[in-house]
Amino acid sequence: MNNGTTGTDNAHDPNLDIQALIRAEHGNPFAFLGPHEQHGSIIIRTWQPGALDVELLDENGQSVGRMDEHTPGLFTRTIEQRRPYRLRIHWSGGVQETEDPYAFGPQLGDLDIYLFGEGNHRHLGRCFGAQPWQADGIPGVRFVVWAPNARRVSVVGHFNSWDGRRHPMRLHPSGGIWELFIPRLGPGEVYKYEILGREGLLPLKADPVAQATEKPPATGSVVAAGVNFQWDDQQWMAQRNDAQSRTKPLSIYEVHAGSWRHRNDIDGEPLSWAELSEQLIPYVQDMGFTHIELLPVMEHPFGGSWGYQPLSQFAPTARYGTPEDFAGFINACHQAGIGVILDWVPAHFPGDAHGLGRFDGTALYEYAHPFEGWHPDWDTHIYNLGRTEVHGFMLASALHWLREYHIDGLRVDAVASMLYRDYSRKSGEWIPNRHGGRENLEAIDFLRHLNDVVATEVPGALMIAEESTAWPGVSQPTREGGLGFAGKWNMGWMHDTLSYIGEDPLNRRYHHQQITFGLLYAFTEHFILPVSHDEVVHGKGSLLGKMPGDRWQQFANLRLYLSFMWSHPGKKLLFMGCEFGQWREWSHDRQLDWYLLNYDEHRGTHDLLRDLNRLYREHPALHQRDDSADGFQWLIGDDSSNSVYAWLRRGDDGAMVLVVHNFTPVVRSDYRVGVPRSGQWRVLLNSDAHMFSGSGAGSHGELVAEEQDSHGQPSSLRLDLPPLATLILEPAGSD
Known part of the structure; x- marks a missing residue:
């Protein structure tokens, strides 16, 4: 194990590091914690506030001896030469054995950092967030989050008693990306990020690239093993391009998964994805619809938003089951010859404290000025798609659903609000573009880029715009000056x-x-x-x-x-209940x-x-x-x-x-x-x-x-x- 540091401890006063750790303000923990050369030997430091005692173990789990505690919570021991080791930490509630996170070198590659920085990392869901990982043969979880203006970022969860002092992360300064590999963690762990901004500590933040979450009203992110599902829809996928061409029938049944049918009665529990597979799919088959369109299933804190105020752009809601359960529903639809379209919201996001708003203490995902960054109709933040990293984040989200979940199309919500800077704003309450016009040039560039990338990387997937104005060429090719959508409401x-x-x-x-x-x-x-x-x-x-x-x-x-x-x-789209004439x-x-x-x-x-x-x-x-x-x-x-x-x-x-x-x-x-x-x-x-x-x-x-x-x-x-x-x-x- 090598934490990637080669300097000695003579460069500066270690008391400064100790005080920064005590105040939970250390922005470069790998420079002090873990193994470091000192006077020809290796000094190992571990910061375990609240621990009763810490033993140093060799790679075989044999005790090398107790570590010294000169400062409460800071344990040290000197060994003759660098070698793998483990820690046995004695807490008041039990004993924990693990490798030292600060003994590992950087786990995030330079190419990942580069692609993210240029807004073109198209597999962000497989790289950022919480990824089950092996470092030097040791299983654990690698956490990666973008927070360029933070002074310190820590991973917190049940595994460290939600103590932000215990797992501060490593900063990659060139990309503003923080990273930490925590050994011996695995799927199912609940976590968030504790972020120290320029002006102080922020509310705990959910992971923007989490692939699973707790069931609302809980707001934690959950370590997931990716979309760990054995797909059986090869026949559907092979013919999808033809089946979804413009000359074929497209009859869409629009569904809110939580209210289509309940388990018992009118006040019962919503159906799970497995139950929807058993009941909704045969119904749609019998009615002759070609597709189901789901109101947004991306995790959202407020059920009354119907999903249109999502905060987890890579995680299906936990309300109806696990990500694997959701994949199973899509798979079952495809086996039944039914396509699935998801509503997707790249225009705005809610201001919940655990969400994306002022994520690192600054306007990171949103525009800073309220005339650009706050939506007056919905009281939500507006994505700053002119920021390269945000552009890439949303592009990767769209590709994530289309590729990882075999989704057949995305209906892009509120496109009109994205196209116009003065959308639903009074005179004097909006900021013109660089040419003095009302068009949102960066959102237009994003939509065109999105549709071109989807057409190249996910051929046959439908990109549909909910666009309510007379904007020309919404469904015309980008090479002809259009926005490149396959269809427009x-x-x-x-x-x-x-x-x-x-x-x-x-x-x-x-x-x-x-x-x-x-x-x-x-x-x-x-x-x-x-x-x-x-x-x-x-x-x-x-x-x-x-x-x-x-x-x-x-x-x-x-x-x-x-x-x-x-x-x-x-083509046709009908909301559920209209097909039999619901009165209310x-x-x-x-x-x-x-x-x-x-x-x-x-x-x-x-x-x-x-x-x-x-x-x-x-x-x-x-x-x-x-x-x-x-x-x-x-x-x-x-x-x-x-x-x-x-x-x-x-x-x-x-x-x-x-x-x-x-x-x-x-x-x-x-x-x-x-x-x-x-x-x-x-x-x-x-x-x-x-x-x-x-x-x-x-x-x-x-x-x-x-x-x-x-x-x-x-x-x-x-x-x-x-x-x-x-x-x-x-x-x-x-x-």
Whole structure:
């Protein structure tokens, strides 16, 4: 063992070291503790405040003798030559045997320090934080943390009685990185960092790169053995790139893991990852969704943030099990043919004392000025992505989930807040960029770099932006000036269509453009149509609750809206509970109201959504050209007096379906719609059918298109349009 020091003790007064240790202010403990040459011999010093006695052992565990205690807590012994040794420490509560942490040389390589400093260490989760490690054949844990402005950093935990005097760390001055190897520790140990800043001692800090944590409300980091899981999803991973291409169906079920279903009743415990594997996965399979999107699972202190205020960007929450349990859930999804997308939050983080805020006593991860570094909407810190190390930290976090957990995509939260320096700020309360503009140039650079790196290192992974403004090129390649995302949530479509469907049907004729407007820009980005958790909380009511009219009309409107959404260009995302028409707003503290499936209207809506997913997957015309104008053709877009819309969806090889919506509660008999082909057409779906608890009105079965031109087409169908309903048809012989 070699602690990496070669100097003697004649360089300075050892009393200064002793006083610094006593005051817990020593910033360079390896210069004094451990083995050092002195007058031709080796003096070994160990700092064990509170110990009753310390024996020096040889490498075989044989006692060399007691160490001297000249100063309370400081034990020394001189030996003739440098050799491996161990310590037997006698405490009031027992005896501890271990190697001396200060007998080991640096364990962090120069390349790791260099890559971190340039913001390009792409395996940070395997290097920083607490890593099970072997040094000179001795097992233990290597701790690495970035705190460049700290005067002293110590690892604390149950293993040292949370005493920051006992395990001060080694500083690598060139990178501001602190490191310590502690022998004989292993996975499962709870720890934090005690940091002495320029202005004094800080609250104990959780590890920014911890891969596991205690279950909230506890806030400790936990030593983990990495993602120690035997994956069985090779078949899924091999075909993922193709399965997630733009020409394939993407139907996402958005889930908050803690409130989808509880173990017992409405006030029961949330399901574990293992239980979600047993219950959620078969449900999603049966409903026909292609993907699950999880609200953020990165550990977060406040459950009421739903995960959107995370502090552990490398650790899955302990609320539902271990990191291995989480990996097992992903593995089970993949074996069932279901992809998994995670919500990921690189925009901001909460101000909890144990978190990233003023981590080393300075604004390290966040901007220093509140006009840049504090978010007025959420009372959170804003990541300073212009700082190279922070840029690299967040880049490594994204790659960690995609690589270590085989995650199929990240939905990047609050992108709009990242793009604009004046986002949600009043005049005079924001700082312009270096050109005097409102764009956050460093965040833009980060997003572009992130998407380019993901595309190179994790091919086929989906990067999706929650971006609510008209920022151009969000889902265009970076080489063309875009941000490089694979998809963008279509927030404008969502707001317009929900506003429209909330109108009394009598008034919809005056809001006709709210449906047609979205088709003017539907192909400018690679859009996902989202009806997310944000639309069913904070007094907005449930999706069913937004629907006007009596009970029958509400359910008919809901079925119509879902059918409209699934037949509209764009990939799909629906929040849990909307698929069966939950009446109440979503609450993160309660499970969904599953008992509603005992009622016909709720079961009918549930069955409709299953059929919509089946049609969407099985009919290429409904998904193959989602982001191309040649996959969509208006037939009727101007019948505002009847609130009727009709269009064709087209796929490759001539595949087509006809979609007709009637947004009024009136049956419209013998309604003529032009079609490009005469002969037999068959109804694939009538959202007012008895099987969906509808009235059973409208066209069913097969119909014949007459050779009479209409709506610019050579033939036409005479349809009976059901009230508040959708018809989807295809030419017979299309199978």
